[in-house]
Amino acid sequence: MKIAVIGGGPGGLYFAALMKQLDRGHEVTVWERNAADDTFGFGVVFSDETLGGIGNADQRIAEQMAERFARWTDIDIHVRGERHTVGGQGFAAMSRKDLLSLLQARCVELGVDVRFSTLAPPVEELRATHDLVLAADGVNSQVRERYADVFRPSLDRRHNKFMWLGTDLVFEAFQFYVKATPWGTMQIHGYPYSDQGSTFIVEMHEEVWRRAGFDATEDVQFPPGASDEQAIARIADIFADELGGHQVLSNNSKWLSFTTVRNERWHDGNVVLLGDAAHTAHFSIGSGTKLAMEDALALAACLHEHEALDAALTAYETERRPVVESTQRAAQASLEWFENIGLYADQEPTQFCFNLLTRSRRITYDNLRTRDEEFAGRVDEAFAAAHGIDEVAPAMFQPFRIGDLELKNRVVVSAMDMYSAVDGVPGDFHLVHLGSKALGGAGLVMTEMVCVSAEGRITPGCTGLWTDEQRDSWGRVVDFVHASSTARIGLQLGHSGRKGSTKLMWEGMDEPLESGNWEVTAPSALPYGPGCHLPRELTRADLDAVRDEFVAATRRGAEAGFDLLELHCAHGYLLSSFLSPISNQRTDEYGGSLENRLRFPLEVFDAVRAEWPAERPLMVRISATDWAPDGNDEHDSVELARAFVAHGADGIDVSSGQVTKDERPAFGRSYQTPFADRIRHEVAAEAGVAVMAVGAISSYDDVNSILLAGRADLCALGRTHLYDPQWTLHAAAEQEFQGAAAQWPLPFAAGRRKPPSARTDAIRPRLSLVREAAPDELPTHLRWTPGDLAGRGSGTPAMASVAPVEVSGGLSG
Secondary structure (H helix, E strand, C coil): CEEEEECCCHHHHHHHHHHHHHCCCCEEEEECCCCCCCCCCCEEEECHHHHHHHHHHCHHHHHHHHHHCEEECCEEEEECCEEEEECCCCEEEEEHHHHHHHHHHHHHHHCCEEECCCCCCCHHHHHHHCCEEEECCCCCCHHHHHCHHHHCEEEEEEEEEEEEEEECCCCCCEEEEEEEECCEEEEEEEEECCCCCEEEEEEEEHHHHHHCCHHHHCCCCCCCCCCCHHHHHHHHHHCHHHHCCCCEECCCCCCEEEEEEEECCCEECCEEECHHHCCCCCHHHCCHHHHHHHHHHHHHHHHHHCCCHHHHHHHHHHHHHHHHHHHHHHHHHHHHHHHCHHHHCCCCHHHHHHHHHCCCCCCCHHHHHHHCHHHHHHHHHHHHHHCCCCCCCCHHHCCEEECCEEECCCEEECCCCCCCCECCECCHHHHHHHHHHHHCCCCEEEEEEEECCHHHCCCCCCCECCCHHHHHHHHHHHHHHHHHCCCEEEEEEECCHHHCCECCHHHHCCCECCCCCCCCEECCCCCCCCCCCCCEECCHHHHHHHHHHHHHHHHHHHHHCCCEEEEEECCCCHHHHHHCCCCCCCCCCCCCCHHHHHHHHHHHHHHHHHHCCCCCCEEEEEECCCCCCCCCCHHHHHHHHHHHHHCCCCEEEEECCCCCCCCCCCCCCCCCHHHHHHHHHHHHHHHCCEEEEECCCCCHHHHHHHHHCCCCCEEEECHHHHHCCCHHHHHHHHCCCCCHHHCCCHHHHHHCCCCCCCCCCCCCCCCCCCCCCCCCCCCCCEEECHHHCCCCCCCCCCEEECCCEEECCEEEC
């Protein structure tokens, strides 16, 4: 093949070298506009997984990189004058300049034509004269811009400001300095990359940046390669204590706003994007260089494996896109955490450190316990102490109180519509469904959305509380839960609004009934989506009637004996549709501003609160974002929560979306938890009300991690309990926890131990005459200490293993 590579960074060079290595007959030319010895940045970090791939693909490069690596396992977190050290992580970093030198030399050795200080010819010309054109021209890719109509990029400019710097202070480990300043919270991300220096990235929210006066050079156009020396001098002064007399080093260092790059397509004909041109991920979870080199390896392999170019490029994108999107989801969670770091300023230091370490949701409590058991133990102890509990146990099995209601643990069976009632009356199915979940160990079991009227049903199969017969049937379920388990049971009360009169879920979700329809109503005469019912706009008299229906259903719920009531103001149902500007376009006092859109839901809440027994808690479920343009977002959700709390809500159940069919949710593991986290820290914690997280929480490790980080007080799991009604008890068994928070029903007690599966417990014979020594394992705490390099040449610098000790209330290696 005749290959043109635009961009001589690590990704482009590595791809060129790999292609020549696979087939010396390839003619590969690299155009790089900068000189060979120009490099921007300081260090680059690699994971063990990436290094393994590099070693498999090019042993020569891997060995040369290994000779230059700084390696360590510790993370030091500096907060409120304390240093907390967490070990067992595993890092390898090197100078970006050294990496480029190695790759340049390898390309020359293999016969790649690398043209430095040379602009690439127009991409149209390259397309016509080459079999393949690789665009590795970075975050501001001109190739991507030229074919934007095909690649369809989206550029998300974020809210934090950062500057990429270096220092001659050689860190021993990864450093997070979280500094409270008169202007707000600033943070340093730092790590060693050689025996000479470390990367030193300063980051802060744009509002903090402006208050600190760093915007003084905002409109200055710096020449290419120049740095913002005025800002750098100020940074050195602010972080003088952390630097300890060492210098801050610059290299084309200016204030930047991170931009997340995504593209709907990565290739067009014989042009393909690689690295930052195709995608970016925030520096707080890894290196763009790492992603680019992984791209290069995958692309070279796919080109080698497929004869047809289009098949090869399709395979490359198919292979890499899921990996990159997973990384970007983690990076998005991480960058948003740092954008909101000020929310966590008052957290207990150990919890703060755990929160920071698990911010991307890739690292969890179990991960940390495997890597550093001592630190994980301290996290458990801090959580128990913060809640006044003497016994240290998994967080999910610590008790919790909502108002006057005591729950034995923090696991909730989420409300899930079953569509299995007849005329709104719950039957044997509901007794078995909810009864089995209560027997399964959860602290709180929620009903499905119970409708306040026949016209307020979603489907003909929905349950209700508009008759005494329905009340009495619900009472049978409540009595079973109370008599046969130690769980509590909550009632979710709602009205379908414009999403009513539809088929059962398995017959066609949100599709209108073909017969037996009833009139649907809403704040405005707007359908939920194409093909859905056109609702009638509610009048003042209608609003009064609906409010009274909620009150009557509340009274029946109290008579049935429910322990807790949750008002359903989420998912596009009636009260939710009043809250969203997408579905509420009224021009009276119930539409327009957020205050007006809240008016009717608050009227209903106040009426329900007055009817519901004062000693029983009342929660509200909200959609924290509509996932659609012009809809509510996470900032609006804070105000929604604040309003309900001000009116006496004992807790907020934080879900999202389902307000419009045009939504585009960002699904992923625990994807709604950041919304709960924000509401807990901005509203609920100070008010002393509970926050419940829900949405793709599926493992006990996720539950423990969410709770220990302080992101929520309770975790609701739905599908997980459908898969395993005894999920909570099984989670206790797997964590070897026994206690009142996970008490097996006496008839089930013989099954409280996990049964053996096929041959997992088999006793193996000895089959070797001479035992092989186990490979050396890295100690938990490993520091980068290159002080004894003198006279050793370019070998692997020394690393010290140290035991953790308590220092000033923190953990230090």
